[in-house]
Amino acid sequence: MKKFLLGGAAFIAFAAPVFAADMPARTYTKAPVYTAPQAVYDWTGFYIGGHIGGAFAGNNSLEGSGGRFLGGVQGGADYQFATNWVIGAEAQYSWLANNNNGAVFPGGTLVTTNNNQLGSVTGRLGYTWGPALLYAKGGYAWRDNPNVGVSVGGVPAAFTTDGSHKDGYTVGAGLEYMFAPNWSAKAEYQYYNFGNTTFTSGPAPIVGSRFRDDEHTVKVGVNYRFGWGGPTAPRY
Template sequence: MKKLLLAGTALTVLFGGSALAADLRRPAYTPPPPVYSWTGFYIGGNLGGAWANGNVNDSLFGLSASSNRSGFIGGGQLGVNYQFSNIVLGAEWDFDWTSLEATGNGRFVPGVGTLQGSANTRWISTLAARFGVVLNNGVLLYGKAGGGWVDNNATVTNLNTGASISASNRNSGWVVGAGVEWAIAGNWSAKLEYDFLKLDDLTFGPGPFRGDTFTASREIQMFKVGLNYRFGSLFGGGYGGSY
């Protein structure tokens, strides 16, 4: 009887130990990370640099001058995204203040004097469609295209007489851009973005003589870093969906 009891105990220990060893060798189950969804409304801020290239042409004398200038840009953005599969479509409006301002070298015009031009851009705003591809969980590569508006002022001054002519208006044009955005924590995301804005020509005058007008053409390049807060999916939840 004792021998049977000892044998049963040995078998129990043997098979129980084998089962325990198998459990120890089996890796613990780890649930997959939640899948980030870009769907929802968002608001954020941005800052960076802007570079403007432009030309001013005089209609009467055929004079032409060009200028390149750079400055600070900063403001905010408001937008909405909708994600299906790994495609993200949306729209974004942004508004930025700028420090773009420049004064050109004076240019002598016989019989008139030395003319000097200056210009500044106070703010830039764009409204564009966004279209992107999710590269992996929480990383979005996107492009954008739409319209842009600026508030600007241009002045031409006769340095000999002190007389000047100027124009201030809100000029428009088209914008294209591209960027990458990362989900960083909860509903927060960070982005890097490049935009190119081509403005319509701005004509102002008359100049020192009847029929004399000035035409300015400009394009602005912008590089910005930004931070967005998304107000959750249109269908609820900060994470969800699959691709």
């Protein structure tokens, strides 16, 4: 038995290198490089939101110089097409702080005006790359009936104008950015024009005077976005 065991061990020791030489070499496979999934942003869908900012009357305005605080709401819908283009429509409404400025004429004649509400319905067209959207907008503008007043030496005086100029147009541009699923933030400039107001009667210094009715506004806001044709936030 002892001789048998020694012979078996010697056979194994001799055969092992032979079998090892006949086995194919193991092929080393390099692990694939990890690629993080890319976010896909889709602007198609409805949205609602709010904004705050400031309004500044243009040159030759009855409101005089200085700015006013504004705040409001907006809502709209966008459609993304041709990969990077977005078309949409938006309704916006803003409340403005009171304005006590005015225009002073010779003889102590003071003209003041104040309107506290602005609204617009606009179309917009934009170009998007990743989470950012750069857009331009334009359309119909509305404001509340301006509260115009005339006084001479602090005493109210009668007058007439050529109309209320409540309807007008607006144009603007802005940048919107998706910062979280279903949420976007924007910064926007918007110009409102309601024509000109001309005084047709009243104290002599103001008769025939013509003033521009316009507002320059800057706003920042946040929108909550609802999708209709796909996710409106990054997909991972």
